[in-house]
Amino acid sequence: MNATWKAADSDPTAEATNASAEQPNADKPCQEENGNSTLPETICALLAEKNGREVDAMLEQLAAGVQIGNPRMRLKAACYLTDTLELLIAHQEWQRMDKLLPAAETALKAAVDNEVGAWQLITALSAFAAYQIEMGRYASARRALLIFAAADAIPAAADKLRERTEQLVSDLATRPLLELLLVEYLFDKEKGHDAGRLFAVFGRAAAEFLLEPQNLRQCQDQADALLRLFGEIGLPAEKSLCQLLRQTADWYLIRNIIRLLGEKGSSACLAEVTPYLEHEDIRVKGEVLRAASRIDAPGKKDFFLKALKSVPRQLVELVVTLLGDIPDSSLVAPLADLLDEAAQIKTKTGLNLQTVICQSLGKIGSVKAVPTLRKVIAANAGAAGGPTEQLLLRTAEQAIQLISHGGKHKRPAALLSSEVPTQNNPFAAREAGIIRTAMSGDRATAARQLFELISECVTEGDLLNAERLRERFSEINPNAIAEIIQSAELIEEAKSGVQVRGYLDIWSNLLHELSSEEFSAIYHELENRSLEPEEILVRQGERNDELFFINHGTLRVFYKKNDRKIYIKSLSDGDLAGENFFSTSVWTVSISAVTESRISILKRACFERWKEAYPGLENKLRDFYNRSNNIRDLLQRKGLNRRAYDRYALSRKVDFQVLDTPGKPIGQKFKGRLADVSRGGLSMVFRMAQQKHIRVLLGRNMQITIPVIGNPPELNVQGQVLSIQPADEEMGEYKISLVFDDALEQEELQTVLG
Numbered sequence: 028m029n030a031t032w033k034a035a036d037s038d039p040t041a042e043a044t045n046a047s048a049e050q051p052n053a054d055k056p057c058q059e060e061n062g063n064s065t066l067p068e069t070i071c072a073l074l075a076e077k078n079g080r081e082v083d084a085m086l087e088q089l090a091a092g093v094q095i096g097n098p099r100m101r102l103k104a105a106c107y108l109t110d111t112l113e114l115l116i117a118h119q120e121w122q123r124m125d126k127l128l129p130a131a132e133t134a135l136k137a138a139v140d141n142e143v144g145a146w147q148l149i150t151a152l153s154a155f156a157a158y159q160i161e162m163g164r165y166a167s168a169r170r171a172l173l174i175f176a177a178a179d180a181i182p183a184a185a186d187k188l189r190e191r192t193e194q195l196v197s198d199l200a201t202r203p204l205l206e207l208l209l210v211e212y213l214f215d216k217e218k219g220h221d222a223g224r225l226f227a228v229f230g231r232a233a234a235e236f237l238l239e240p241q242n243l244r245q246c247q248d249q250a251d252a253l254l255r256l257f258g259e260i261g262l263p264a265e266k267s268l269c270q271l272l273r274q275t276a277d278w279y280l281i282r283n284i285i286r287l288l289g290e291k292g293s294s295a296c297l298a299e300v301t302p303y304l305e306h307e308d309i310r311v312k313g314e315v316l317r318a319a320s321r322i323d324a325p326g327k328k329d330f331f332l333k334a335l336k337s338v339p340r341q342l343v344e345l346v347v348t349l350l351g352d353i354p355d356s357s358l359v360a361p362l363a364d365l366l367d368e369a370a371q372i373k374t375k376t377g378l379n380l381q382t383v384i385c386q387s388l389g390k391i392g393s394v395k396a397v398p399t400l401r402k403v404i405a406a407n408a409g410a411a412g413g414p415t416e417q418l419l420l421r422t423a424e425q426a427i428q429l430i431s432h433g434g435k436h437k438r439p440a441a442l443l444s445s446e447v448p449t450q451n452n453p454f455a456a457r458e459a460g461i462i463r464t465a466m467s468g469d470r471a472t473a474a475r476q477l478f479e480l481i482s483e484c485v486t487e488g489d490l491l492n493a494e495r496l497r498e499r500f501s502e503i504n505p506n507a508i509a510e511i512i513q514s515a516e517l518i519e520e521a522k523s524g525v526q527v528r529g530y531l532d533i534w535s536n537l538l539h540e541l542s543s544e545e546f547s548a549i550y551h552e553l554e555n556r557s558l559e560p561e562e563i564l565v566r567q568g569e570r571n572d573e574l575f576f577i578n579h580g581t582l583r584v585f586y587k588k589n590d591r592k593i594y595i596k597s598l599s600d601g602d603l604a605g606e607n608f609f610s611t612s613v614w615t616v617s618i619s620a621v622t623e624s625r626i627s628i629l630k631r632a633c634f635e636r637w638k639e640a641y642p643g644l645e646n647k648l649r650d651f652y653n654r655s656n657n658i659r660d661l662l663q664r665k666g667l668n669r670r671a672y673d674r675y676a677l678s679r680k681v682d683f684q685v686l687d688t689p690g691k692p693i694g695q696k697f698k699g700r701l702a703d704v705s706r707g708g709l710s711m712v713f714r715m716a717q718q719k720h721i722r723v724l725l726g727r728n729m730q731i732t733i734p735v736i737g738n739p740p741e742l743n744v745q746g747q748v749l750s751i752q753p754a755d756e757e758m759g760e761y762k763i764s765l766v767f768d769d770a771l772e773q774e775e776l777q778t779v780l781g
Contacts, residue, residue: 067110074118086111086123090130093137105134106144112151116158124155125167132174139181142188149175153195160204165221172196172228178262200229205236212256213249223252227259234260234267243271254283261291268292269299278308285311289318297324304334313342320349328353332361340376344383351387359395360632362388366399370406378415382422389426394505394551398637400427431505452492454480458499465503474500474507481514485521493518508547533578533601540651545644548637553627558582558620565604567617570726572631574605574652580624584616584658595661597621603656607631609649611725612750612764616658631722672705672770675780679734681711686728686745699763701733706776708746708766712754721761724748729765735778742779744771 066089073082089111092104108130115124131152138145152171159168174180176196181189205226212223226233236242237256246253257264265288272284285303288296297319304315316338319330331353335346347365350358362384369380385403388396403423407416452458457480465473477499484493497518500511512530531538538546558564558580565571567587577598584595584604595616598604606614608631637644679701684692699713709731715721727748735742746767754760771779 065110066107067114070111071114071118074114074120082123086127090127093130093133098137101134101137102141105138105148108134109138109144109148109151112148112155116151116154121155121158125170128152128170128174131171135174135180139185139188142185145185145188146191149192149195153199157199160199160225163218165208165218165225169221169225169228172199172225176228176230196229197232200232200236202236205229205233209236209242209245213245213252223256224259227256227261230260230263231266234264238267238270250277250280250283254280254287257284258287258291262293265292265296269296272299272303278306278311281306282308282311282314285314285318289314289321292322294322294324297322297326297330301330304338309339309341312338313345316342316345316349320352328355328358332358335361335365344380347380347383347387351390354391356391356393356395358391359388359393359399362391363396363399366403370403375415378419382415382419385419385422385426389422389429392430392501394430394501394547395633397427397430398548398641400430453489454484454492454496458496461499461503470504471507474504474510477503478507478510478514482517485517488521490518490521493521505551506544506547508543508550512550530578534576536601536655537651540647541644545641545647548641548644549629549634549648552633552637553629555625555627558624558626560620560622562620564618564620564626565614567614569614570607571614572605572607572611572722574603574608574629574631574634574648575618576627576629577602577604578625578627580626581621582618582624583621584618586616595658601655603652604658605629605652605656606658607725608634609645609652610750610752611722612752613726672707674703674705676703677701677780681734682732683711683713683729685724686730690728690745692730696732702762704733704776704779706767706771706773708749708764709744710762710764712760712762714759715761721751724763725751728768731765733779736781737778742775 066085070082070085073085089104089108093101093108095101095104108127112124112127112131115121115127131148135145135148138148152174156168156171159165159171175192181192183189208222208226211218212226213219215222234257237246237253243253257268268284268288272281272288275281275284281303285300288300292299300315300318300322304312306312306315316331316334319327328350331346331350335343335350338346347362350362366381366384369377369384371377372380381403385400388400400423404420404427407420407423457476461473461476461480464476477496481493481496484490484496493514497511497514500507500514505511509531516530541549553576564575564582565573577600579600582598582604584598586593586595598618604618606612606616608629634645681699681701682696683699684696685694687693697713699711702710702712704710711731725748728745729748730743730745733742733744734740744767746765748763748765750764752762752764754762
């Protein structure tokens, strides 16, 4: 017996047969205390006597011994088993050793912390595998090798043992053996299957061997067989697969290599497969999309959003479906835009695309998608449509129901009670009761009880459960806005140790203006941001169209003129700022933080989705903003407007045209009429039927043709659009304010004024 093994408490074979045994010193080798022979020596004697029945009985007891619960007993059983395997090898008892392979796998797990002992067991198994390979018994050899050569056989912590094991496997993978296995795999019907599976066990060495030109040529007429080998090898073949992907021009190989990388590859494979979305074959493009969806790597969302704009029409539905598997609320906006475009396609294709988009919005599970889905329902409800239209309607309704339960990535409420975690959760029974209350339909009571439970968790310092329970609101009652906000504040205060004025207290005036549903619609769209002192929030002249809610801290509003900063006012808790949110214009001021500040941001594009669901919401929010924000009035009182020249009221028909970046006219000419003019700019009124296109003109350069007295009879001027205001919304008329690129000379202005 090898003395490097530590003896355990007692004979494991006696433990397995419920017999009593002495407990030798744990530091002595595996040898009986009373001087009797060790188990392997007993087996050796029985083999010499050709007493096979007794040998098999003792081997069965030994196999049972490695399964017992006591760790020290398992270790001693592993000790006995290793010596027994070496003994069986010496006596060439290959069949009996084959029967002990399952026990050997268990023994290695028990002994892996003992490097010397584990290595002794591994070398015995490798000797068995080498003999079986020599005899052509590939299945038995593979079973033995996988005990120590499988990816998870040796834990990463045992790095030295893992390194020695990898070298041992590499030494076994000789070139003659790999050549033989490959030939038999490709051409031997009887041995081919087992030869291929054994070949794959050699991992990276086998994958690199396959890439050698002569071996690739050997496989050139059997692409499927080659791909199956790479698939069997799995992750160790990743590098070789990527190399083959770059080498081949065969669309079939390319498509299937991408499929394998999607199934077997690591996160690094995303960068390898995504460039092939540009491949000319649509089958390759489709496989790239499916593979990218399976690879767990950052950057998938951006890839699919780009793909949405570039893939052929036949693949758009696939991209939309795969986007639904990404639980990211920021995907709602691009999918909603695509839904609007699809609604303009009055064919079955357009209806099918709308249906797929609704399915994905439901899977994503964000409440931001609700107004879009309600719009679909309103457009199709009551219409005498065919089966395709009815399917779209049902899908939109089902998507809203799915969102109320948190989307695909969370279980429906009916299944939640069985998923309440009990480990480290002293509140499990109460949590399950809250879910049952919500399932019964009383979501308001459930939300209140959930908030009370979160409060108790915070009080007891159990922030892990508090955070987890807060996520339940999206399943139980996403409109319980007060409870959602207050629970977030409790957790944040417990984390930071700083108590700040409550969100609901800060915005109580706005809450009085809006219904709970309207406030909830805004709240779920908000993005939170922190500012450091002196950090700029927005700069004068920018086209930022966000609305800023100041939650905490102090911000400075200033106007910059001739490189000099002119203070306007300060903003603090409960103030709003957003010059380009309600009116289409550039910012006339800059805002920076004075102290550490926290703000919430409402993007105009996100807000647009709620306008149809809550028609009065924008007017209510605008009225509140106008009453609480006086920046424009302060600018006028301080004389800080941009009008460096006197303006003259003037009504005259003009033509105007949008310019591209180089300054060339693009598109058709439009008609308008002047409202006023100065040496520095003008304003004019024009009509546009589609209000949603108005903001596209902000910041664009234009050329305006003005009739004048003189020769030539018209004056062409160029300038940039600074603001667009409604003039007569019922008539679709808007007023544009524009600043000239170059101020007019007094004589030129006079020709305009007449």
